[in-house]
């Protein structure tokens with residue numbers, strides 16, 4: 001499972017939790033403007049926007065899980081198991097494989113409006129990266145530095161592009177169903193409730209936080225969608241980058257999967273391998289890993305963006321504890 005969010009606090013912060021039981025060897029990867037992006041069915045992009053994000057580099061090709069470009073357009077791929085469907089190549093369409101989709105969009109579009117335009121003729125095709133790296137059943141959240149967001153889902157009924165007014169994406173079911181389910185939780189509140197159950201009788205307010213008593217807390221994707229919407233949309237806006245980044249990671253960690261809680265096979269547990277977030281206005285990419293609560297940062301503009309070579313930053317692992325005595 002995964003969760004992706006767009007947090008608005010002065011600037012816009014975009015990123016995701018990656019939840020899985022195995023690590024892929026991902027790292028922070030900057031693709032500079034002149035790295036030639038080859039596509040299986042589309043012309044090579046010799047020059048494009050620079051991209052920073054989490055990727056697995058295979059044969060010098062950055063397989064992005066999520067990232068953002070220098071114009072402040074962000075994009076994340078999340079599991080959409082059993083629902084995603086990718087099609088054969090169709091002449092006259094823009095045939096793009098799921099593994100090429102992030103470079104294809106982030107390489108060429110400044111914002112969500114431009115991405116929507118690019119998607120008009122898109123056909124997401126069933127082409128593997130390799131025999132070892134088969135198609136992944138993904139759907140995508142795309143968001144920009146002005147705060148717009150869309151969801152892209154390719155299902156047997158075709159390509160669907162939905163406006164996303166809440167800036168949250170998890171996994172199944174389809175995005176419109178998540179929004180319908182979300183409507184069931186409108187009365188969840190940070191404030192203690194007024195007794196409308198039986199207004200003439202007195203009920204105890206035995207605890208703070210009773211307004212969120214009905215908030216789902218499960219590891220499943222529907223629960224995380226609701227919980228994250230509540231957390232994100234009631235999160236304060238800070239006055240500084242430090243405060244905002246701190247709030248941002250609290251929002252993501254609110255739906256973190258701790259080891260031991262989501263058993264995907266006997267004695268095998270999915271957990272939040274990493275959480276990341278990029279300030280879409282400045283290009284600073286932040287991340288934490290399961291093993292390391294410390295927030296690490298890579299600033300894309302500190303890399304030579306007029307280059308042809310990928311810049312790779314292995315994830316910092318291992319907890320750092322400030323010993324006080």
Ligand SMILES: C[C@H](CCC(=O)NCCS(=O)(=O)O)[C@H]1CC[C@H]2[C@@H]3CC[C@@H]4C[C@H](O)CC[C@]4(C)[C@H]3C[C@H](O)[C@]12C
Nearest residue numbers: 001002019056063064065077078079099133134135136
């Ligand atoms: C597994 C992850 C989603 C996390 C998630 O949601 N896990 C819940 C599982 S469950 O829903 O609970 O069952 C997804 C997110 C992005 C994906 C990569 C995208 C690039 C590339 C595409 C190629 O085609 C195949 C290899 C490739 C490296 C992909 C591997 C894997 O698929 C990644 C990491």
